[in-house]
Amino acid sequence: HYKKKPAQLASGLRIRTLNVRGLAARRRQCQLSRHLLEKDLEILAVQETKVESESQTEFLVKPFTSRYNVCVSHAVGRSGGCCLFLRRAAGLIEENVVSCESGRLVLCDFVFLNQKWRVMCIYAPNVESERRAFFEYIDRFVISDRFTILLGDFNCVCMPEDRTNQRRNSDRSSEVLNQLIQDKGLEDLAPCITPGHRVLYTHHQGRGHARLDRVYVSADLVPQCNDFAVSHVSFSDHSLVSFTLGQRKKQTSFSWELWKLNAKLLEDHELTGKIETKLGRLEEVSENSICEEWELFKQQVKIDAIERATNIKREERRVENCLRQDLQRLYVEEERTPGAFKDDISTIKAKLEKIDEDRYKGAIVRARAMNLIVGETPTKRALALEKKYASRNRIEEIEYRGAVTRDQDSIQHAFVEFYTHLFEKKIPKEKGFDTEFLPSQPKLDSDTTTFLEDPISLSEVEKAIDDLSVVKSPGPDGLSTAFYKKLKQRIAPVLHRVFSQSYQKKKITTFFFVHAHGLDT
Structure with missing residues (x-):
């Protein structure tokens, strides 16, 4: 049976492979889950997880299972271990999963856009004789009736230019692998679509660099592969190898209706100065227009907060991008003079690790996930909870x-x-x-009736602000409890006027409206 030539893919798959050098630690899981979320990957192949037992495996996959199906090949002791992450919402219909006892192969058969596919994640042994036997073993799994993607850490090079030391050495495993690739009609993706055919090393250790991490695909798929890249990460001495199969649809724009004021912005002097100025103008408006001006004030605060947050985020991204660009440049120089920039690379990686840690801590605060264990490194759970709380109502x-x-x-x-x-x-x-x-x-007594019929007092408004729950926003406009509490002395008199005027006009402003979840029309 032979596969048909693939039609132009109407939907794209973003695919990556990475040797993580251990995935048992929660911190490493956090970094990987952040990458999955930010890059919105459909398929990720991971090698050298070093996760052996069922309990460790359950701990490993738990942060990912809400969005991904995880195919696992268990490590043997502290050696090996492979995982395939396939996104559930990507339209992939899984048919079969195979793994080997050595923890060096896991494959998944699936149907995508009415065509049959096989993706194989491998982690080849370090010893040449074992590696040669391994390549002979996987030959049986590269079949002709499915489009095949073979990727992972091959622990060998097939061409002298794929390593900094280009002296020829006898490696029979490379010969076996080359023969397998030729017989099965696969193509090494990097030389096919890398601009200028420049060698992109994927493993950096000491004074030797090599292109150990590679992607092979069925020859018919090469014309539909694009965006090939090798990028360095802070948590592994291997690099990410990525490409896109087919065309990706544009991401939908973010809806600001889910926006909530970040409490950290209330510590920003530039923003709080603008808010104080606007409050001063609001205090001077007449009673007849206080309700309308209050609504306008909130919209202006929201616009100012969004603008300021965007500028802060842009600056943070600029710093992070500069660090990543410096890391890329240092790796290029390191390839020319191995070992010369080792300390500089370690310093930049440490700074990037700190950015990762701060970002996840922020996600936990925004998600109000205070029930997490104190000191626990933030996980994908933080980002998932943040999204859940943003849209729960x-x-x-x-x-x-x-x-x-x-x-x-x-x-x-x-x-x-x-x-x-x-x-x-x-x-x-x-x-x-x-x-x-x-x-x-039941009837109300006269004192209670008098109390309820009296106009709302300023002290009642202040008490209401004091009693606001710290985990909720008091309205649909996104202005948080922290906003009202921080500016209580200025806002309470304004709100008192808004309530009084609304009562006199017998008209409720949009400040009081919110769409509640669960109403049945």
């Missing part, structure tokens, strides 16, 4: 006029229409309502 889908809709404008219109119609109705008074039902209900 968001109504994603309703049935409106006989049709299911996910459009937020339509959902808002449906609720406005429903409650407008509901509140226009008058409750029919059944017989006996005035004479039997009402007299049977």
Whole structure:
């Protein structure tokens, strides 16, 4: 049976491979999970996990299983171990998984866009004789009726130019691998699509560098492969090898409706100065326009906060990108003069590790995941919780006029229409309502009645702000409890005027409106 020539892929797969040099530690899992989330990968092949037992494996895969199916080949002792991560929402229909007892091979058969595929993750042995036997063993798994992607750490080079020391040495395993690649109709992807055919080393150790981590694909797939890259990471002496198969769709833009004010911004003098100035203007407006001006004030604060956060984020990204560019340049120089820039590379990697750590700590704070173990290194769980809390009150889908809709404008219109119609109705008074039902209900004493009918006082507004829950925002505008508490002395008098004016006008401003999850129309 022979596979058909692939049609132009309507949807792309972003694929990467990396030797992680151990994945049992929670910190390393965090760094890998961050990479999966940020790069939105469909397939990731990982080698040298050094994870052997079932309990260790369960601990390893747990942070990833909400988004990825994980295929595992267990390590033997502290040697080997491979994993394949396949994103659940990518349209991949898994058919079969095979792993070897040595922990050096895991493969997955799947259907994608009505075509059959096989992706194989390998971690070849270090010893030449064992490596030769391993390549002879995997020959049986490279079959002709599926499009094949063979990737991983091959622990050998097939051409002298793939290492800094280009002296010829006798390596029979390379000959076996070259013969396998030729017989099975595979192509080494890097030389096919790397601009200028420049060798990109993937393993950096001491004074020797080599292209050990490679990707081989069925020859028919080469024209559809693009974006090939080798990038260095802070947590491994191997580099990430990545490429895209087919064309990726553009990411949907972020919805600012889910925006929440970051409490850290309240420590920024530039932003708080703008807020104080706007509050001063708000305090001077007349009673008749206080409600409208309050709504305008909140929108202006939101715009200022978004602008300031964007500038801060841009600067942080600039610093991080500069570090990564410096790391790339140092590796280029290191390849020319092995060992000369080893200390500089270690220093930059340490700075990048610190950026990773700070980013995950921020995610935990924003997610209010205070139930995590103190001192535990943040994981993908932090980012998942952050997203969950950001959208927990968001109504994603309703049935409106006989049709299911996910459009937020339509959902808002449906609720406005429903409650407008509901509140226009008058409750029919059944017989006996005035004479039997009402007299049977509990009655408020005169003191409570007087208290409730009195105008809202400034002290009540201040107490309400003090009592706000720290884990909630008091409205749908994204301004947090921390915002109201920090500026209570300035905001409380303004809110008191807003409440009083709303009561006099018998009209509630949009400040009080929020779409609550779970309402059934």
